[in-house]
Amino acid sequence: xxxxxxxxxxxxxxxxxxxxxxxxxxxxxxxxxxxxxxxxxxxxxxxxxxxxxxxxxxxxxxxxxxxxxxxxxxxxxxxxxxxxxxxxxxxxxxxxxxxxxxxxxxxxxxxxxxxxxxxxxxxxxxxxxxxxxxxxxxxxxxxxxxxxxxxxxxxxxxxxxxxxxxxxxxxxxxxxxxxxxxxxxxxxxxxxxxxxxxxxxxx
Amino acid sequence: xxxxxxxxxxxxxxxxxxxxxxxxxxxxxxxxxxxxxxxxxxxxxxxxxxxxxxxxxxxxxxxxxxxxxxxxxxxxxxxxxxxxxxxxxxxxxxxxxxxxxxxxxxxxxxxxxxxxxxxxxxxxxxxxxxxxxxxxxxxxxxxx
Numbered sequence: 231x232x233x234x235x236x237x238x239x240x241x242x243x244x245x246x247x248x249x250x251x252x253x254x255x256x257x258x259x260x261x262x263x264x265x266x267x268x269x270x271x272x273x274x275x276x277x278x279x280x281x282x283x284x285x286x287x288x289x290x291x292x293x294x295x296x297x298x299x300x301x302x303x304x305x306x307x308x309x310x311x312x313x314x315x316x317x318x319x320x321x322x323x324x325x326x327x328x329x330x331x332x333x334x335x336x337x338x339x340x341x342x343x344x345x346x347x348x349x350x351x352x353x354x355x356x357x358x359x360x361x362x363x364x365x366x367x368x369x370x371x372x373x374x375x376x377x378x379x380x381x382x383x384x385x386x387x388x389x390x391x392x393x394x395x396x397x398x399x400x401x402x403x404x405x406x407x408x409x410x411x412x413x414x415x416x417x418x419x420x421x422x423x424x425x426x427x428x429x430x431x432x433x
Numbered sequence: 434x435x436x437x438x439x440x441x442x443x444x445x446x447x448x449x450x451x452x453x454x455x456x457x458x459x460x461x462x463x464x465x466x467x468x469x470x471x472x473x474x475x476x477x478x479x480x481x482x483x484x485x486x487x488x489x490x491x492x493x494x495x496x497x498x499x500x501x502x503x504x505x506x507x508x509x510x511x512x513x514x515x516x517x518x519x520x521x522x523x524x525x526x527x528x529x530x531x532x533x534x535x536x537x538x539x540x541x542x543x544x545x546x547x548x549x550x551x552x553x554x555x556x557x558x559x560x561x562x563x564x565x566x567x568x569x570x571x572x573x574x575x576x577x
Contacts, residue, residue, distance in 0.1 A: 259450035259542050263508055270535040271505045299558075307564035318462045321455060341560040347531040348461050351538040352454055363531075372562035408566035 257321070259355035266355050275350060276365040277337055279374045280392065283399035285337075286310055294328065295364070298340045298349055307407040309339065309364075309371065317345050320352065329358045339364035339371075375399050448508070450542045457541050464556065466537060468524060468549040479521030482551065483507075485532050496526075504532050507540070516545060526551040 259266065269275070277285075285293045286309060295312035297304050304314040315325055317340070329336065336353075338346040338361065346363045353361050364371070375396050380389065406414055460466050468476075473496075482496040485504040502512045504527065516523060523545060525533040533550045541548055 257453045257455055259454070263448045263450060263539065263543060266539060267505070267508050270539070303560070318458060320458060341558045343529065343531040344534050344557045347534040348457070348538055351535050352457060355450065355538070355542060356454065367558075369561050372560075376562070404567050407564060408568065 260357040261355050266351070269354060270351055275361070276363050278365055279371045280395060282309065282337060282364050282371075283375050284395050286402065287395060287398045292333065293335045293337060294331070295337050295339065296328070296349075298338055298345045299368075303341070305411070307368075307403075309368075310402050310406045312339075317349060320349055329353055332359055335360050335362055337362045337364050339367045342367045342369050371403075376403065448543070452542045452544055454542070457538055460541070461537075466549055467552050467555060467557075468522075469555050470551065470553060473524065473551060476522070479519075480524055481515075481519045481521070482524045482526055483516075483536075485525060485527040485536055504536055507536055516540070522547045522549055524549045524551050530557050 261269075282295065284290075286295070289311070295309055297308050297312045297314045298317045298320075299308075299314070300316050301314060304316075308314065313328065315328070319325070336358075338349050340346045343363070343366060346367060350361050350363050366373075378396060380393050382389070385393070473480075473482075480498060482499045484496075484499055484501040485507070486501070487503045500515060502515070506512055507516075523540070525536050525540075525548065527533040527536075530550075530552060533552075537548055537550050
């Protein structure tokens with residue numbers, strides 16, 4: 231075959247590959263813009279603080295709560311069972327295993343909604359699935375879970391369940407965040423042991 | 434020839450994300466993409482405030498150059514034309530921080546420059562509460 235034809239075929243082949251490659255394979259969004267827009271416009275990407283409190287109380291293993299604040303803020307207080315991935319460190323490859331889990335719901339929170347929204351949009355744009363936002367962040371957590379009170383005279387069963395959930399979450403949050411770091415990891419095993427005794431089961 | 438057409442179509446496709454994600458993180462982590470109403474009043478260059486709400490409300494702040502584009506329609510062709518033709522800053526505004534933040538990331542990654550979010554709070558991620566530790570907290574004795 232003529233060398234000129236060979237080179238032409240080779241160049242066309244390379245051109246086709248280049249034409250269909252993402253602009254920057256490692257660091258550009260993979261999801262189509264209209265799809266990302268419609269997903270982000272949905273209210274389904276949010277969990278309320280009451281829903282997250284219930285997940286925390288039940289030690290829901292299908293959920294991973296992710297705290298996007300700085301390490302200093304995380305150490306001061308955090309939602310029990312959450313992991314700390316500071317927002318500036320979001321693209322660090324060490325978190326790949328945490329983000330790339332389709333069966334685990336990842337719920338992001340910051341002090342308010344802004345950092346969690348940035349993170350949700352970035353990770354969803356990069357193609358990671360099952361991402362959610364704790365609506366209102368830690369400010370809403372404090373307001374609703376830690377400081378809300380029932381002010382009525384007669385409490386309905388629904389309200390009773392709601393406030394019991396909040397009370398349990400408040401208790402766990404306050405207890406675990408008051409412990410020294412060395413004891414925090416033992417907290418949940420201690421709680422499970424106590425629960426199994428109450429249930430009449432064995433460890 | 435067909436290859437050339439494919440490459441041209443791809444390069445001119447406005448819906449392809451082409452900006453490095455890291456740039457979005459760098460621009461947002463120091464709140465450098467936020468502008469307060471007071472700063473907006475002092476803005477000397479040209480700008481367009483994009484009102485992302487579905488229904489415009491009677492605001493206390495009056496914007497000189499405002500265009501209402503609901504968030505869900507921000508990528509419609511006509512609206513993209515408005516964004517493309519704007520010279521100066523594109524200032525995103527919504528009732529809540531989340532909507533403008535989503536729009537900011539999407540438009541930033543599509544290659545729009547000079548994007549700002551209008552917010553009344555210069556530090557929206559401030560924790561408004563102080564955690565009060567319970568000094569009597571301890572683990573159950575039998576687990577230690």
